[in-house]
Amino acid sequence: MSITMQNGPTQTASSLLARSFVLGYGLLAYLIFFGTFLYAVGFISRFIVPKTIDSGVAGSTAQALLIDLALMSLFAVQHSGMARQGFKKLFAAFASPALERSTYVLLASLSLILLFWQWRPITAVVWEIETPVAAYAAVAGSFAGWLIVLYSTFLISHFELFGLTQVVSHFAGRLAEPMKFRTPGLYRLIRHPIYLGFIIAFWSTPTMTLGHMLFAMVTTAYIFVGIWLEERDLITLFGDQYRHYREKVAMLLPGLF
Template identity: 35%
Template sequence: MEPLPARDLSLSARLAWFVVNLTLGILPTLLFFAWVEQDTDIPAVAHAFGWPWVELPMESVGEKLIWDAGLFALFAFLHSFFAQVGVQDRVRAVVPAPVVRSFYLAVSGSALFLMMGLWQHTGVKVWRLPLSAEAEAWAAGIVFAIPAVIVLWLVARLGFWDFLGWAQLFGPAAPVVRTAGTPALRTTGIYGHVRHPVYTGLLMMFLLGPTLSLDRLAVFAAALAYLSVGIPVEERKLIRLFGREYAVYRRRVPALLPTGRRVI
């Protein structure tokens, strides 16, 4: 099938896809980060959506962790599968090119929402600093916000509206393929310390805080495992894109931790 031409997408269709983008993609993703920041437990949200949708008869913490890891693996599979250029080409044969990014975000966001709705909490705390409730809330917010701001700044440098899919829906820009890489290789500034600073920031958001539940630690561990597989796959594409320049950069700069040695 040939890709559907962008001119066939009416304004009403663009607005409809914007609603899909927002409600199934961006809002569930923002909710996921808030859920992580709150140690995977936001009582008001859980009550509003009836989480968990299913309470499985699991007695051991290990069983719950295996189940939760499976939920994250489902998200990771969908997130990676629909990011593949070949898959996006097939999607583009079904929906117009300007909505491919919105479709991708909707799939990823829906998978995150499903994961949160089916998550089986362990009820285990790994650590908790001896702080008052008010001090703990302030500390948690600040520690979470610092890497979050860095991540947003980095995404903005790469093209914030393209990342959200809004430029493709409403602007003249050509559709952006999720895995095509950046137009220019960045090796200076923060990229001179780690090759994937966005991922480093996300991992910091998942792990750091005055309190840490086993559930939040499980999210961190699952994300780290996902990146340990995903980064080599992504970098093979970057080597095809930038050639020897990226291969030299990869040997010189660590992936995630600015240790002076290669990590992952």
Template identity: 30%
Template sequence: MTLSEQLIYAVLWLLFGAAHSVLASETAKRLTRALFGRLERLAYNLIAVFHFVATVAAGRYLLGGAEAEPFVLPPLIQGGMGAALVAGAGLILLALRHYDLRRFAGTALVPEGAVPEPLHTDGLHRYVRHPLYSGAFLLLIGGATDPFGLATCLWASLYLVIGTWFEERRLISLYGDAYRRYRAAVPAFIPWRGRAR
């Protein structure tokens, strides 16, 4: 693994993040809505999944993939990373219970101009604003067992932090002062304040 391979992988994540943010913009949504109609959200998700898989596959190829030697870690750290994987997967599954999954995935045919989902402030959202991202961070940390996993943890975490900034701008435009108040009361990823009212 060379520095240039790391930089290429970083650029691939940067491109993924940029494309994901651009496709989430209102201008791009109007275009995909014109092309795909009510399947716009499904098309957005399929493009994102394809781009994500291509980015990770390219990183695995660049950074050695299956041939890469795993890090030699003390058993306590290995156990902690395994616990992070399990906790991350559990957190994501718990968080998904609070969404309309058909709408989230894009398989529900939502009519044009339909009311957006209400602002979620219950369940895990009482502790963190982005429980799906919190779970993703834990999965990334738990998977950092070799050079590819560590690079993926670094670049994908950076993408999540930057992507959160864009997501929050979208949520403010969607929910206004309600989201501003929620953001002031509830932390983004780590539930350091305890449960919000």
């Protein structure tokens, strides 16, 4: 009885401290992610930020190609590796599962920050839209792409995707519910609106340089690999519910594929 009375408040205090740490970590990861997302808009759509996809130390084209491909590969390995169920189980063996999504989001953001920082431009122009109306339309297209990305994250649960729901539930002493399968709004038309938004944002530009095109080509190819991996996991998690959805709803373009 006396042991309980001595340990009770201490345990409660240390548990509160641990839960506050998890909450603080999740909040910090989210803020870093959101800042990185905003910077990504400026970096790729060449808007406001100091360093864009077409600025910085140029160097030789071969060197730029090697460095840029290495930066994109690092992001792809981190992003796809940590998204798999096997990695999630491994993570849970070492740390609180509440930290898993925030860690994923934090490391993805850090690898993107490294890419923005170290990206080497290749400024040869592939296309340049000279008609002002068409050029403005291309810029508007890219911003529409970014908005589709952000809007679609809210459709399937923005705060869960970026780890906040998990750390807040943990702080409140609740177990976060497993992610639910949802098909609201755009998800009734296509299965991957977030990825479609990225593709639009990456390709819709009035001036396409070789470096920007390299980025758009590699990320688009990576999105198709990502879809294949993601759908394999979604079938494992949701079985026939996802199989039926895949039969009825297009992947990226309604009526086409």
